Structures are given as C-alpha cells and as structure tokens.
Amino acid sequence: MARRYKLLAYAIALAALLGVFALYTRPEFLMNLADQLWNCF
Numbered sequence: 001m002a003r004r005y006k007l008l009a010y011a012i013a014l015a016a017l018l019g020v021f022a023l024y025t026r027p028e029f030l031m032n033l034a035d036q037l038w039n040c041f
Helices: 002-024 027-039
Strands: none
Touching: 002 027
C-alpha cells in the first residue's frame, strides 16, 4: 500500500514540474503574473 502512495506522489510531482515547464513556454503569461504580484505591493 505504501508503494502506491509513493508512486502517486511521484506522479503528482511530475505533473507539477511539467505544468511549470509549460508555463515557461508562454512568457506573456509569466509577465502578466509578475505584474499582478507586484501590484499587491
């Protein structure tokens, strides 16, 4: 049972890394996100 949770954790981590990599291919999204973050300050 513990092996299943470890595999699930690896799958979630891989999905998160692929999602971040996909965002880096769209620089306009990252600039928009950075601008929204700086507007909070």
